[in-house]
Amino acid sequence: MTPGWITTTLLDNDAPGGWAVARSREGFLHDTNGPLFPREWLKRQDLPVFAEHGIGHLDGEPVYLLELDSPADVPGCSWQGLRGFMLQGDHTLYKVLGYAAQIGTWAREHRFCGSCGQAMVQVPRERAMYCQACDLRSYPRISPSMIVLVTRGDDILLARSPRFVTGVYSTLAGFAEPGESAEDCLIREVREEVQLEVKNIQYMGSQCWPFPHSMMLGFHAEYAGGDIVPQADEIEDAQWFNIHELPPLPASRSIARYLIDLYVARRLGHAEPVLPG
Ligand SMILES: NC(=O)C1=CN([C@@H]2O[C@H](COP(=O)(O)OP(=O)(O)OC[C@H]3O[C@@H](n4cnc5c(N)ncnc54)[C@H](O)[C@@H]3O)[C@@H](O)[C@H]2O)C=CC1
Ligand SMILES: [Mg+2]
Ligand SMILES: [Zn+2]
Incomplete structure (x- = not known):
């Protein structure tokens, strides 16, 4: 048995056993034991199953996703969005659900070829959809996004979106745009959102952000010039905050929070936080 969560290319849907999670537009089905159900039991629950995908192994046991057409009623169970699982509960289970959500969304959105409109087929042994008519392969999409903590000594720049x-x-x-490096994107986003210039850009780490398919690349940058001018519509307010007087901050498992906590810890000589992947 290999402990922990390992994603897989594909699993045999005809093989019995394993665990399953069920997803609808209301999120994931869960009961008091959480969102993982014995797969055979879940498949007996008369659910409106739209598609089934093998997604990986948890502690050596296969895990499947049942994508539903609608949120069915299962006695003793309720639905919870992915964000709820991110905010609290077991982090490994959140990783399972985050992967399940990305695969489910991608498969649902790639049933037809984006080039010629024909039905696509699943590629054997690879997580890809294939169009026989025009030889196009589609892989799960990931959208790189830059996230940056801009600092000026004991002050850090934070902003609010509406x-x-x-x-x-x-x-x-x-989000990165075509033609940009990570640094180009970061400099453009800071200019667009607050009209500041930055220098000494440093990569700090990354985080999968399955809402719906971002990959967050985290940076630290120092203030280099300009006065804050919040971007109309996108940024409700932006300010310099002293590290001793911070406002309410993002969820503790987000890379946004990690970048802030890490900087504050380093300034104050405290123990450094760990970034959840
Ligand atoms: N994990 C974390 O700590 C944090 C994650 N995020 C995530 O970072 C991502 C980017 O942040 P925002 O400020 O919302 O982005 P942004 O500043 O680029 O603005 C969002 C706009 O980008 C456009 N857009 C949407 N999807 C896109 C895509 N795939 N590629 C290019 N443009 C797209 C839309 O016009 C949307 O209104 C979002 O997924 C957000 O949830 C944001 C802050 C913290
Ligand atoms: Mg933004
Ligand atoms: Zn095609």
Whole structure:
């Protein structure tokens, strides 16, 4: 048995046994034991199964995803969105669900060829969809996003999007565009969102962010010039905050929070946090 969670290319859907998770537009099905159910039991529950995907092994046991057409009622069970599992509970289970969500979404969105519109087929032994008519292969999409903590001594730059929970401020972030390096993207995002210039850009680590398919690349940068001008519509407010007087911050498992906590820990000589992958 290999402990922990290991994703897999494909599993045999006709093989019996293993664990299964069920996903609908309401999130993942769970009961008091969590979101993993014995697969044979789950498949007997008269669920509107749209597709089944083998996704990996948890402590050596195969895990499948049942994608549902609608959120069915299962006695003793309820539905919870992926964010809820990210915010609390077992981190390994959240990784299982995050992968399941990305594969489920990708497979659902790639049933037809984006080039010619024909039905696509699953490639054997590879996580890819294939169009026989035009020889196009589609792989799961990942969208690289830069996230950066900009600092000026004991002050750190944090901003609010109108989408955030009331009062919460976070680091700046944005999606890479075609033609950009990670650094180009970061410099553009900081200019667009607050009209500041940065220097001494340093890569700090990355995090899978399955909402719906981001890959967060985390950086630290120092302030180099300019006055804060928040971008209309995108940024509700942006300010320099002293590390001793921080506002409500993002969820503890997010890379945004890690970048902030790491900087504060280093400034104050405290133990450094660990980035959850
Ligand atoms: N894990 C973490 O700590 C954090 C993660 N994030 C994530 O980073 C990502 C980017 O952050 P935002 O500030 O929202 O991005 P952003 O500053 O680029 O603005 C979002 C806009 O980008 C466009 N967009 C949406 N999907 C796109 C894609 N795949 N490629 C290119 N453009 C796209 C849309 O117009 C959208 O309104 C989001 O997925 C967000 O959830 C953001 C902050 C913290
Ligand atoms: Mg942004
Ligand atoms: Zn095609």
